[in-house]
Amino acid sequence: MADSIFKRYLEKKNNLIKNRGILQATYVPDVLLHRDYQIEEIVDIVAPSLNKDKPSNIIIIGQTGTGKTAVVNYVGHELERADAENKNCRYIYVNCEVIDTPYSILYNISNQIITDPNKKIPFTGWSLEKIFNELANYIDDENKIFIVVLDEIDMSFKKNGDDIFYYLTTINEMLKNSRVSIIGITNNSTFAEKFLSPRIRSRLGEEKIVFPPYTPEQLIDILKNRAEQAFYPNVLDNSVIPYCAAISAQGSGDARKALDLLRISADIAERNGDSIVTSAHVDYARQKIELDAVVEVIKTLTDQSKIVLMSIIKTPSSNDTGSVTTGEVYTTYVELSKNLGYNPLSQRMVANLISEMDMLGIITARVKSFGRGGRTKEIDVNKVSNDVFSILSSDDIFRGMNLNQKLKKQTTLM
Ligand SMILES: Nc1ncnc2c1ncn2[C@@H]1O[C@H](COP(=O)(O)OP(=O)(O)OP(=O)(O)O)[C@@H](O)[C@H]1O
Ligand SMILES: [Mg+2]
Structure with a gap:
C-alpha cells in the first residue's frame, strides 16, 4: 500500500505539547491568579x-x-x-x-x-x-x-x-x-x-x-500555571515564559496575548521538530502574530489605499535611510493607478490615505520639514516588508501586473 500523505505527521510524535486545549483562549482555567x-x-x-x-x-x-x-x-x-x-x-x-x-x-x-x-x-x-x-x-x-x-x-x-x-x-x-x-x-x-x-x-x-493590566511577574505566574498542565516536563527553556510575559506586559499587560505567544511558539518548535522551545521560537511567534494582524488590516483596505501602499513599496528611495517622501510616492502612485485603470486621486487625498495607514500601523510616516518652508512626510518602508508585498501582489487588483522588479529594501519577517 502506498504511504499515507500524512505519513510525516503520523510519524512525528507530539513531543512538546501534552494538552493543547489548555493553551487555547477558550479554555476556562480552574484558578484565576492575581485577581x-x-x-x-x-x-x-x-x-x-x-x-x-x-x-x-x-x-x-x-x-x-x-x-x-x-x-x-x-x-x-x-x-x-x-x-x-x-x-x-x-x-x-x-x-x-x-x-x-x-x-x-x-x-x-x-x-x-x-x-x-x-x-x-x-x-x-x-x-x-x-x-x-x-x-x-x-x-x-x-x-x-x-x-x-x-x-x-x-x-x-x-x-x-x-x-x-x-x-x-x-x-x-x-x-x-x-x-x-x-x-x-x-x-x-x-x-x-x-x-x-x-x-x-x-x-x-x-x-x-x-x-489593571497584569505586571510581567503576574503574567509569569499565569503562564507557569498553564504550562505545567499543558507541556511535557522540561520542554520549555527557562527564558521562554519570562520572555512571553515581558513582551505581553508592554503597554497592555494582556494575558491572552501572553498565552497566544506561548502556544504559537510551541507550535513552531513542534512543527520544526525541535526538542525544546526557546526564546528564538518566541521571536518567530511574535512576528507571526504581527504579520497575521497586518494581513487582516490589508484585507480591509480600499483599492485606492492598496495602490498607495504598493506605490510606497515600489518607490525607490533617494536617501540612505531607505525612506521615501509623499511626493516621491505620489509620482509612482499616479503611474500605477493609470496602469490599473483607476483615476488618480489628488496628492492631498493620497497623503490622507498614507496617514490612515500610519494609524493602522502598517507603515510609519513622520512629518519632516524642509529648509525652504515646504513640509512633507517621510515614510519608513522598513515596516513594509517583503511579506506585505507578497500579500498585496496576490490581491485581485494587481493580478496580471508585472510587479516583480527587485525591491530595494527587503525585510523578511518569517
Ligand atoms: N488571572 C488569570 N489567571 C489565569 N488565566 C487568566 C487570568 N486572566 C486572564 N486569563 C486568561 O487570559 C485570557 C484572556 O482573559 P479574558 O478573556 O478574561 O480577558 P478580558 O479582560 O475579558 O479581555 P477582552 O477585553 O479582550 O474581552 C483567557 O484565556 C483567560 O483564561
Ligand atoms: Mg472579555
Whole structure:
C-alpha cells in the first residue's frame, strides 16, 4: 500500500505539547491568579442576591486580556453553585460583540430563561416593545434575582446606541416579584465617561471595578500555571515564559496575548521538530502574530489605499535611510493607478490615505520639514516588508501586473 500523505505527521510524535486545549483562549482555567481583589469585590456586591436582595449594577473596566470575562464568569458559576439549593438567583451572560442588536440581546436573554420550547421567542418579527414586555413577564414569573452580564457593551453601543441599557436598567420598574442587576463589561476606559448618556451612566455604574493590566511577574505566574498542565516536563527553556510575559506586559499587560505567544511558539518548535522551545521560537511567534494582524488590516483596505501602499513599496528611495517622501510616492502612485485603470486621486487625498495607514500601523510616516518652508512626510518602508508585498501582489487588483522588479529594501519577517 502506498504511504499515507500524512505519513510525516503520523510519524512525528507530539513531543512538546501534552494538552493543547489548555493553551487555547477558550479554555476556562480552574484558578484565576492575581485577581483575588476583583473577585472579592464582585462577590461582595452580588452576594445579596443569594437572599433575594437586588445587588447594585456594576460596570467593569479594563484593557483587553486582563481577565474581565474570565473573572465574571467564574464568579457567576460560583454564585449558581452557592445558590443550588435555594434557587434565589439566575446568572445570565451575553456577549454583545456576537449578539449585537437590541432585539438579539433581548431574544438571547429571554430564551435563556424560557424553558418551554413552544414558548420560545421567534428569531425575528416581534417589535422591541413586545419582546421587552414578554421578557419582563417571564422574569417576574420566576420570582428571582437576575444577574445579567453584558460583555463588550461598547460594541453594542457603537452599533445601536444606549437604548438597550436603558431598557434593561429600567426593567425593575415593571417587575413585582423579581429584580434585575446588570454587570456591564468594557475594555474601553473612556467609553463609560464619554459615550454613555448621564441617565444610563448613573444607573449602570452604581459600582465601578477596574481591572489593571497584569505586571510581567503576574503574567509569569499565569503562564507557569498553564504550562505545567499543558507541556511535557522540561520542554520549555527557562527564558521562554519570562520572555512571553515581558513582551505581553508592554503597554497592555494582556494575558491572552501572553498565552497566544506561548502556544504559537510551541507550535513552531513542534512543527520544526525541535526538542525544546526557546526564546528564538518566541521571536518567530511574535512576528507571526504581527504579520497575521497586518494581513487582516490589508484585507480591509480600499483599492485606492492598496495602490498607495504598493506605490510606497515600489518607490525607490533617494536617501540612505531607505525612506521615501509623499511626493516621491505620489509620482509612482499616479503611474500605477493609470496602469490599473483607476483615476488618480489628488496628492492631498493620497497623503490622507498614507496617514490612515500610519494609524493602522502598517507603515510609519513622520512629518519632516524642509529648509525652504515646504513640509512633507517621510515614510519608513522598513515596516513594509517583503511579506506585505507578497500579500498585496496576490490581491485581485494587481493580478496580471508585472510587479516583480527587485525591491530595494527587503525585510523578511518569517
Ligand atoms: N488571572 C488569570 N489567571 C489565569 N488565566 C487568566 C487570568 N486572566 C486572564 N486569563 C486568561 O487570559 C485570557 C484572556 O482573559 P479574558 O478573556 O478574561 O480577558 P478580558 O479582560 O475579558 O479581555 P477582552 O477585553 O479582550 O474581552 C483567557 O484565556 C483567560 O483564561
Ligand atoms: Mg472579555
